[in-house]
Amino acid sequence: MNNAITTIAFDADDTLWINEPYFQEAEKQFCLLLEDYLPYHSVSQELFKTEMQNLPLYGYGVKGFMLCMVETICRISGNTAPSALIDKTIGIGHELLQKPIEVLEGVRETLESLKGKYRLIVATKGDLLDQERKLKNSGLQEYFHHIEIMSNKKESDYRKLLKHLDCRPEHFLMLGNSIKSDILPVLEIGGSAVHIPYHITWSHEQHSHHPEHDRFTKLQSMIEILDYL
Template identity: 55%
Template sequence: MEVDFGNITVVGFDADDTLWVNETYFRNAEEKFASLLDSYETKNQIDQELFKTEIKNLELYGYGIKGFMLSMIESALDLSNNRISQATITEILNLGKEMLTHPVELLDGVEQVLEALKDKYRLIVLTKGDLLDQERKLEKSGLSQYFHHVEVLSDKKEENYKNLLEHLEIPVEEFLMIGNSLKSDVLPILKIGAQAVHIPFHTTWLHEEVRMEEHNNDHLTLSTISDILKYLK
């Protein structure tokens, strides 16, 4: 599709699975969690119960590893009829702590892209999740120097984006969002009149998937973040 980014002055980046690896660690933790509970239920049932519990708890805990840890514990209690051992609860907590202390793994090309764009555009991070964890990952990533502003949102819906752009005095026609999630990084941005670029990650959380009828072709899809340099001059 033809794109025109000539009016863009501000570029927003999602963080997890756009700047650095994230979802892979959740999938690995889910595999280990299922193994811990395999004496109580099948893996498929364990996966379904955990996902259902995570979605139910989003309003209470929000997005991020800490809410995921609590949902794993709650699911373990439910699936075992409260018979789960203290030792297994400890192992579940350790799964979460391993995720929280995991080294930050930048995706290919990220730093080169930020270096190329930093003097031409105002760069910001717009992510959701746990504030402390996202601040930790940004610090460990070594990327803080490239961004004018970092915002950790409770959610990424139209209203969240509209309020933030108004607060930062960014005209929607001058804003471009780059991210891996159609649901969070692309569709709500298009609905408020800004532009978006989709860079799919190989793993997507079920909650972030969108139905075919929700897909919108009014955006650019790229294979890698490095490809954005063909469009942002």
């Protein structure tokens, strides 16, 4: 590992705490609500199509997901769905916004060990209020020098972050569960990246190939980063 690393950034959802299983459960509830209109798998496909169309407008997070569910209902039903169906869908979203925060195994111990040795930050996508709530309720906030809720995770977004942190790319390490968002853009700008897979990944974040790069590695759990460093 490059011993010039001074700043370590952590993705939040499905890297620090559980997230995607909650979204998949919410989607399951939603698809079951609309079975009178379309088969389950077709509803799921329609919802994903709506999410992809609206991603440039809504960004990532629960609120955009809620709006996409409502829009999907309107389209599938031809604007004939009863208001009770909309109410139930909003209820699914509200429940999602109030899920308990379950910190993943090894995260707290890792942060405790790294604290004081590196500048630790959170670099995550999502809705600002929701991510702030999750961070507060996780009990992990004290470990981080800086929290960055990003609208996206492309090369330009990471360059902007590094400029704000006054950090050169060769001193920067990103840890996350998404090859597409947490790994490839960081490697492209000259940083280092560690992939810590989670057993469930949102379709939009799935990426089948691992990069061949001397500044990239894959670990099976968060705690392994201590030996890697």
